[in-house]
Amino acid sequence: MAFLGTLCLILVLTTLAGSLSNRLGVPAVIGELLIGILIGPALLNWVQLNSLVSLFADIGVVILMFLGGLESNLQLLMKYLRPAIVVATSGVIFPVVFMGLVSWLWGFSLLEAFFIGVVFSATSVSISVAVLKEYHALTTREGATILGAAVADDIIGVVLLSLMISLLASQGIQTAGKQPALALVLLEQVAFFGGTYLLVKWVAPYLMHLSERLVMASSVTIMSMVICLGMAWLADIVGLSGAIGAFFAGIAVAHTPYREVLVDHVEPLGNAVFIPVFFVSVGLNMTFDHFGSNLILIVVLTVLACVTKLLGCGLGARLSGFSMSSSQVIGTGMIARGEMGLITAQIGHQAGLLNGSDYSVMILVIILATILAPLLLKRALKRAPQERPEQTA
Secondary structure, three states: OOOHHHHHHHHHHHHHHHHHHHHOOOHHHHHHHHHHHOOOOOOOOOOOOOOHEEEEEHHHHHHHHHHHHHOOOOOHHHHOOOHHHHHHHHHHHHHHHHHHHHHHHHOOOOOHHHHHHHHHHHHHHOHHHHHHOOOOOOHHHHHHHHHHHHHHHHHHHHHHHHHHHHHEEEHHOOOOOOOOHHHHHHHHHHHHHHHHHHHHHHHHHHHHHHHHHHOOOOHHHHHHHHHHHHHHHHHHHHHOHHHHHHHHHHHHOEEEEEEEHHHHHHHHHHHHHHHHHHHHHHOOOOOOOOOOOOOHHHHHHHHHHHHHHHHHHHHHHHHHOOOHHHHHHHHHHHHOOHHHHHHHHHHHHHHHOHHHHHEEEEEEEHHHHHHHHHHHHHHHHHOOOOOHOOOOO
């Protein structure tokens, strides 16, 4: 029951912060992230990131990405698949090379420097989806490229993490838990995407049609959530982010006659409870431990975390034929870090590769980059209105 009081506090404060953010012309996400920092261990320490908060946050990101899939255009995603792969690849190379190099020059060992580069190669598109939805840019060509690049980025991130684990093992460093072979992981992911095609083409339409025939209140909405949560669970099993599975579930259900009904039913559920908790949970990860002694390193890595994604993904977009302003939208849309970066940093911490001070620095930089990302994306979207005419058919 104590959690209900915590949940009430989170919902009241995020509502007020979101309203204030909108009045100030700032993405509502920023206010919700800052609430997490305010009431979390960083400042007031009223709320800690316990198992219940984490559970609601996980459901929140799944629902957010499901809604992103519902509002996406599959034809547009397929059309921009090739540039999305180019954007993702260049957006991974830049952080690994430049952040790794700077970390090595700063005094980290070669293995530690490479690991830091891998930590910051991951993108959390959940934050960007919220901003793109807020500014009605989710179904533009830039939005489609960002979403496609996020999927490719997740796969590349799994490959790099597996490679990192192999390197740790070769150095005699044990990571927590038994890690599956890279070939098996990739095979499972290929099977997942094969199953996703079947879901979009046949399974989801059949299940949604079947649910309409059930004599049960909200049966269509319930079936859509079964598909959403099931796909998120399967994605997690094969080593991908659950958010990616939920996103494809949203795309699958969007290609049925029930799309508008589900948006009306699921969006209030997510925005009323789960999604605000997700954004607050990002801020709850933040502490100011070792902040003063590592201030310069934190500033340098935060700047690099933003610049390497902006330049790397922006360059990939330019090479794919996008204009400069569109490339900035795509680059800023890929800046946010999140669950993948936090998980990778935790693996390094558990393996003893990052000590307590360095681990705190990495977590702080991930969160600072995530807070800056919506502000930079909003600015880029405002500068490129002429580049966003393509809407869902």
